[in-house]
Amino acid sequence: MRQLMLLRILVLLLGIVALFMVPALGLAIAGGDLPMVKAFALPMGIALILAAPAAVFTRKFPSRLSARDGFLLVFLIWVFSSLMGALPYYLSGQGITFTDAVFESTCGFATTGATTINDVEVLPQPLLLWRSMTHWFGGMGIVMLTVALVPLLGVGGFQLLKAETPGPEKEKITPKVTATAKILWLVYMVLTAVLTVLFALGGMEWFDALCHAFTTMASGGISTKNSGIAYYDSTFIETVCVLFMLLAGLNFNLYYKLFKGKFREIRENTEGRVYLFIFLAATVILTVSLVPVYGSAGSALRYGAYQAASILTTTGSSTADYMQWPGLAKGILLCLMFVGGCSGSTAGGIKVIRHAVLFKQAGNELRRIIYPRGIFSITLNKKVGRRDVVYGVAGFFFLYMAVIAVTALIVAASGTDVVSSFSAALAMVSNVGLGFGTVGPGQTYAAFPNHIKWLFSFVMIAGRLELWTVFVLFTPEYWRR
Template identity: 55%
Template sequence: MRRRILIRVLALLLGIIALSMIPSLLIALVDRETQSIRAFLYPLVVCTSGALLALGLGKSSNIAFNAGDGFLLVSLAWFLTSILGSIPFVITGVTSNPVDALFESVSGFTTTGATIFKDLEKLPRSILLWRAMTHWLGGMGIVVLTVALVPLLGVGGFQLLKAETPGPEKDKITPKITATAKILWFIYIGLTALEVLLLMMGGMNWFDAVTHAFATMATGGFGTKNISIAYYNSAWIDWVCTIFMILAGMNFSLYYRILQGKFQDLLKNTELKVYLSIVIITSVLVALVVLPQYGTLAGALRFSSFQVASIITTTGFATADFDLWPSFAKAVLFLLMFIGGCSGSTGGGIKVVRHVVLFKQAGNEIRRLLHPRGVFSIQLNGRVGRKDVVYGVAGFVFLYLTLVLLVTLVVSSAGADLISAFSSALVTIGNIGPGFGLIGPSQNYSNFPNYVKLVWSFAMIAGRLELWTVIILFTPEFWRR
């Protein structure tokens, strides 16, 4: 019974992804892109037919997945979705290498923003929109979207949401998990629509405004121009993107609290205060360092805050080639790659709250040395934190850094220099996109061998799913249960 339900949920999910190809199909029809029409029409017909069949089989008797079922289904969902998303790249002929197509699709859905395309401005508009759509769907979480619909199959969704949502603690913001998923998506859609309007006010056409808003709110970074946001040379557009990147890097449950009028929750939220402090302090530091290059403090702040927001939220947009900035500025950005956005945001990385937990625990260990008989605990949001959260965070960070080192070794085996190899591991697992050296903001990922791209693809999915969800599938205990 569980196996049949798993297949039906996956069929529904792939149907949702296929339906999201409709806007790209319409653009292909308007632009008369014959190959693009086929590229989106074929998977649309096949996958929606499968989804309708899954729905037509009727409801099951309220089956609730356990944790193991959730891990397996979510991992399969992301791998199958990435394969489906790669099909348009192959059929249109924008790349003849299936591994490149898979890499681009994984990068899109995981909101990494790493690309194998050297000339974006030669790509069909339908493909550019599809790349942005993969970002937007992956940002809030394709599984979160599915959770809102799985009651149609009679399936409980909390284990799916726990396996997919980023952050050390998973909380419902409403008693019903489907209501939680719907609220998160409504907030996401509202912020996206607002950014589209503001970008159009800054001079972007509707197509560029939509694609860049999708990429910003998803903290992805796929754009339509070869030199990213720098193409527009607009302070308005830079600041709009900066603000919305910062907003996308915040915990989305806080927006629900705002809608409820619970503004005190923002003032009490430890992670939010640390996150905003890091953004402000590092933006000022970088601005002071790059001031000679931009002449005025306002100009320096414009470029520094944009790049700081882009890196810490793991968006990956660029308005400057930061690989050419002074060493101190590059060092600050490099350190931000280890941080990431807030838990419950669309951003990747280790997450601010985990650093807060480890920092507070380190302070407790120092106090314990001074007062051996003392009892110390960490506090988050004005409440005492659970000890198992500390253990979980420590285990996650160790696993994260171990995977970074392993991916670095694989990339180094392809002849990459140490800086390029290490930063590529950091930015793929952290879903950041551009790094330093051979994968800097003015470079791309096309020149590496296929086996490296496959390892990066795995790293991107593992990073997007907070490592545990994917890594647990490789343990014998999981399959013996």
């Protein structure tokens, strides 16, 4: 019964993902692009044919989820969504292999922003739209979208959200998780709409403006142009990008609190304050180090602020070749790759709140050396934090570094140099996309062997789900009754 329940929910969710191919299919039909019509119609038809009986004949089937079921279901949703999302690439007639198609699709749903496509400007518009939309859906989370739109599934919504976002801070801003999901998605859609208009006002075509808005708000960073945002060479567009990348990297619960007028809670939010401090500090250091490169403080600030926001929020786009920057500037960007955005945001990475917890705990350990009998605790948002939060963060940090190390070693074993191997592993697990060496600005992942691309696809999903959700499935205890 449990297996049938999980299969039913999975098939229904894939049907929902198929419905979101409709805009790309409509664009293909309007443009008379028959190959692209087939590329989208086939996976849509298969998914909907499977989902229809599940919806009609199993409506009264019990579908209450335990936490254990939630972990497995969320992982399967991301895996099968990535596989289904790969079919339009593979069937598009653009010469994209199935492995590369899966890599592209996974990059989209995991909002990594990496690619194996050397020339995106030759891709048909329907495929470019789907490429951007997968980032947008993945940014707020396929599961949260489902919880918001289909409460009639009868699924234990909070179990799914806990499995998808297993960070140190989880908060339902309303008593009902479906209401919470709808509010967060409304904020997400409003910000995306505003960003689209601003991009259009900055000189982008409406199609490009929409695609860039999708990927910027999702902290994805891909573009419809080979050179990305740098193609437009616009200070206005880059400034707007910096602002909305930072907004996307904030905890979305803060927007609800802003709407409710809870300004004190916003001011006292530890993670938000540390997040802005890290961005400002990195921007200042980058600007100072880049003045000799660009010859003026204005240009140095323009490029430094953009790259700081892009790497910090794991958006991973670039407007300059930072491989030519001084060592200090590259060191700052490397450090930012280990940070990530805030919990409850569209950004990936370790998350600022975990760094804040570890920093505070390090201070407590120093004080404990001086006062061995003292009792010390960390404070978050002006409240005393639980001790198990520290344990959880420490365990996560170790697992995070271990996954990066193992991935880097496997990549190095394939013949890639050490710098590129480590950088690619960090970029994949952190969902940044950009790195150093052969995965730096303007580079793609096309040269990696197929088995490495499959490894990257796995660690991208694991990183997007913050590791615990995936690796708990590999423990013997999980499978014991």
